[in-house]
Amino acid sequence: xxxxxxxxxxxxxxxxxxxxxxxxxxxxxxxxxxxxxxxxxxxxxxxxxxxxxxxxxxxxxxxxxxxxxxxxxxxxxxxxxxxxxxxxxxxxxxxxxxxxxxxxxxxxxxxxxxxxxxxxxxxxxxxxxxxxxxxxxxxxxxxxxxxxxxxxxxxxxxxxxxxxxxxxxxxxxxxxxxxxxxxxxxxxxxxxxxxxxxxxxxxxxxxxxxxxxxxxxxxxxxxx
Numbered sequence: 001x002x003x004x005x006x007x008x009x010x011x012x013x014x015x016x017x018x019x020x021x022x023x024x025x026x027x028x029x030x031x032x033x034x035x036x037x038x039x040x041x042x043x044x045x046x047x048x049x050x051x052x053x054x055x056x057x058x059x060x061x062x063x064x065x066x067x068x069x070x071x072x073x074x075x076x077x078x079x080x081x082x083x084x085x086x087x088x089x090x091x092x093x094x095x096x097x098x099x100x101x102x103x104x105x106x107x108x109x110x111x112x113x114x115x116x117x118x119x120x121x122x123x124x125x126x127x128x129x130x131x132x133x134x135x136x137x138x139x140x141x142x143x144x145x146x147x148x149x150x151x152x153x154x155x156x157x158x159x160x161x162x163x164x165x166x167x168x169x170x171x172x173x174x175x176x177x178x179x180x181x182x183x184x185x186x187x188x189x190x191x192x193x194x195x196x197x198x199x200x201x202x203x204x205x206x207x208x209x210x211x212x213x214x215x216x217x218x219x220x221x222x223x224x
Contacts, residue, residue, distance in 0.1 A: 036077070036183040037098045038108055038190055056202040058116040060127050061157075066106035068134035073100055077179055079139040079147070089138065095179035101137040105153075105190060112194045128159035128206055132197075135167075139174060139182030147174040149185025151193050157204055164204045168193045 071078075075098065076091035097104060109132060113119040120127050136152035152169040156162070172188035174181035 031094050034095050034179070035075075035098045036095070036180075038104050038187040055116070056199065058113065058118040058198055058202050059206040060118045060120050061113055061201070062120050062122050062124050062127050062129045063106070063110055063113060064122070064129050064131040066102045066109065066132045066134055068100070068102040068137070072102055072134060072137060075100060077139070077182065078137070079141060079179075079182060081141050083141060083143050092179045102134050105132065105134055105137070108190055109194055109197075112198060116198065128157055128163060130201065131156045131158070136169070137186065139179075139185065140171070141177065145177050147177055147182060147185065148172060149174060149182055149187070149189040151186060151189040153193055153197070155197050155200075157201060159206075163206065164200075166200060168196050170196070
């Protein structure tokens with residue numbers, strides 16, 4: 001009886017060994033992601049980190065961390081079908097940023113400020129600060145074959161009070177109607193927005209303002 005079942009036992013053992021050797025081959029592979037950043041500094045339609053020869057001088061600045069809405073906290077690459085579902089923001093399934101858009105923008109902004117030789121450390125409260133809020137960072141499709149990268153920010157400059165605040169927007173065309181084209185367009189729009197920000201900041205009245213005086217506490221009455 002044992003001899004009659006031996007071939008079946010051997011076959012089962014062989015099957016188990018094959019499964020063990022193949023390992024994950026029986027499990028469907030997960031999605032393969034393509035990741036992007038904004039490209040090398042100084043590339044794109046408007047090179048924010050390569051100042052023009054006639055660029056006005058930039059005052060010394062400290063940069064506060066760039067913030068954005070909750071949906072920008074991840075690394076998703078978002079697009080919007082303006083011609084069909086304008087109210088719906090969608091994410092590419094297999095294409096991602098290497099980090100969140102606010103962090104990408106923040107890094108490029110600091111590179112651009114440093115390129116003009118005016119970036120100071122964040123704790124230097126003797127210098128004016130610039131704060132950027134990233135409001136839009138998405139690929140917008142105007143048709144099935146035409147899209148653009150839209151970047152919109154609100155910039156606040158302050159030092160013991162508000163010096164200036166302004167909203168900037170750029171939308172550069174995408175070279176292709178896909179995620180890779182959207183990445184290129186968003187990189188170009190980021191560079192264009194940052195260049196416009198720095199040109200505007202250079203016109204602000206940045207004279208150091210005195211820190212507000214600390215009111216003196218009233219003297220305690222003398223004991224009688």
